[in-house]
Amino acid sequence: MILTLLVQALVSMSTVAIPVLMAVAAGELDVPSSSIGIFMSLIYLxxxxxxxxSGYFIDRFGPIGVSQICLVLCALGMGAISIPVIPIMIIGAFIMGIGYGPVTPASSHLLVRTTPYTMMSVVFSVKQTGVxxxxxxxxxxxxxxxIFLNWKISAILVGLSGLILGFSLIPFRKHYDTERSDLSRFSWKNAAGSIKMVVLHNELRRIVIASFFFSxxxxxxxxxxxxxxxxxxxMSLVQAGIVLAAAQGGGIIxxxxxxxxxxxxTGPRLMLGVLGIAMAAGAIASAAFSPEWPFSGILIVCTLYGAAAIGWNGVYLAEVARVAKPEFAGxxxxxxxxxTFAxxxxxxxxxxxxxxKSGSYPLGFGIIAAATFICGIALLLSHKSRSSKN
Structure with missing residues (x-):
């Protein structure tokens, strides 16, 4: 589990570094600060x-081998991001996304084979604290x-940290990548099959839809x-960075x-429903921030906001792995x-x-809050319906 947590942490650090870097780089690149959303979307594309x-790559190279490939791709992407030329940065963001996509399936494939059923949610949640x-x-x-260097060198250093971890995983392949097969063949039909499996599965469909808005x-x-x-x-860049770190800290807890x-x-759907409502409340509270708010108040709100809006993934992924058979977990x-990525x-x-178009961050937070609130209510009703049947 330590290995999967480290991989998740370094890949996540690379991804979350983008909005921090772009807060400074946007001025130099002469692009609006809202373009951060475009770069992040390219990662998730x-x-x-x-x-x-991902299932094919895991079968072919093993979960540790796939994790190494992901770390290398994220490092290459960060290297491209460090070059202040928009087309190159766009390519870099997309490469990072290719590296980001298989990390969670690989770690899930590894953990589901060794985790007792009764500890599935907490083990997957601890693993997901890497994010x-x-x-x-x-x-x-x-x-x-x-501040001490510049945003370009900072991007390179973040990428190098992932590259170092990737090479340090080489000795672990012999122990953990024992089930890989050279006979595994790539097929988009299998990719469509993994999507179809989720869509047609009554136990998974509703939480997957909710994950679209939660993500x-x-x-x-x-x-x-x-x-x-x-x-x-x-706020200053350092103060805003501290608030982001506090929100992430809330997500860890x-x-x-x-x-x-x-x-x-506690039922997984009950928990996810409550978290959907809680993250909506956090977004509405954040929309009310102003320069008159005390720093401590913003810190507390964002910590609680992060606990819900960043803290839901472990329960979600454990439920997916629990419902699927172990051999189909990846x-x-x-x-x-x-x-989720869509x-x-x-x-x-x-x-x-x-x-x-509006110039209003609070409006944006309010709209997404409405969507997650509706999802939260739907999941609570789903839990109640299942409980009454049982």
Missing amino acids: GATIVAPV PIGGAMAGAIVPHLI TMQLCLISFIVVYLINDVK GRVLWGAMVDRG MATGGSLFF GILIGLPAFSLIIE
């Missing part, structure tokens, strides 16, 4: 394309790197909170806590992440467009 075929840990590292470290909420928080706090609330609660008897996770791919440009 790559992830959306690759996630459904907010990496995000917290990006929020706490990257602003200082930018949009999560990335709107991660991608726009820094530039929102700098532009509208008049939330992922473990919500996973433990599910393993102790395939089911890849199929479900197609819709939410980001569609939602972030929509959020950017709302900000660009």
